[in-house]
Amino acid sequence: DTGVSQNPRHKITKRGQNVTFRCDPISEHNRLYWYRQTLGQGPEFLTYFQNEAQLEKSRLLSDRFSAERPKGSFSTLEIQRTEQGDSAMYLCASSPPRVGQYFGPGTRLTVT
Amino acid sequence: DAKTTQPPSMDCAEGRAANLPCNHSTISGNEYVYWYRQIHSQGPQYIIHGLKNNETNEMASLIITEDRKSSTLILPHATLRDTAVYYCIVADSWGKLQFGAGTQVVVTP
Secondary structure (H helix, E strand, O other), X not given: XXXXXXXXXXXXXXXXXXXXXXXXXXXXOOEEEEEEEOOOOOOEEEEEEEOXXXXXXXXXXXXOXXXXXXXXXXXXXXXXXXXXXXXXXXXXXXXOOOOOOEEOOOEEEEEO | OOOOEOOOEEEEEOOOOEEEEXXXXXXXXXXXXXXXXXXXXXXXXXXXXXXXXXXXXXXXXXXXXXXXXXXXXXXXXXXXXXXEEEEEEEEOXXXXXXXXXXXXXXXXX
């Protein structure tokens, strides 16, 4: 247990529905990252926050994806109008400056 | 594309040292070498990172060549619980990580 928690751990949804995931980072970490991992592949960077500011978004993050980090604490990742291609493990990580990132257990999304 | 090259797999006997190589010939001066591992169905676990000097912590040692074009992660006494995919990543200090395919390490009794 790294201290980063993610909820829910598993989510099954029907195509076209909206889903929202939550990440609670380690409390003193000002940086928070979201990654996506599909089966057999390494994680892919999605977006990054420093405190409440979203500083970078990958081109993988289409218009259907939005992430927030109000007050620089927990973060949410919302996917609107889910598609089967969105099925993946969504990973959250947090870090203080200039050290490694600590990953949560992930949320596994299955879109049917 | 990932900036590192790792062997796709390697085996290691339990109790022996595991030496995991990584090539990163295009590393920039401000980029660190990070190592993570991922046990099946879990999130990646941070192991160690370094810039120029060799580093050691309770999990592993990181040896970086003088020209910084390659590095080796050393697990001093491999256990069955070290079976995982090991990722070598080069990244700047704020650390957006680009994961490659990694090395699948299997520790055998």
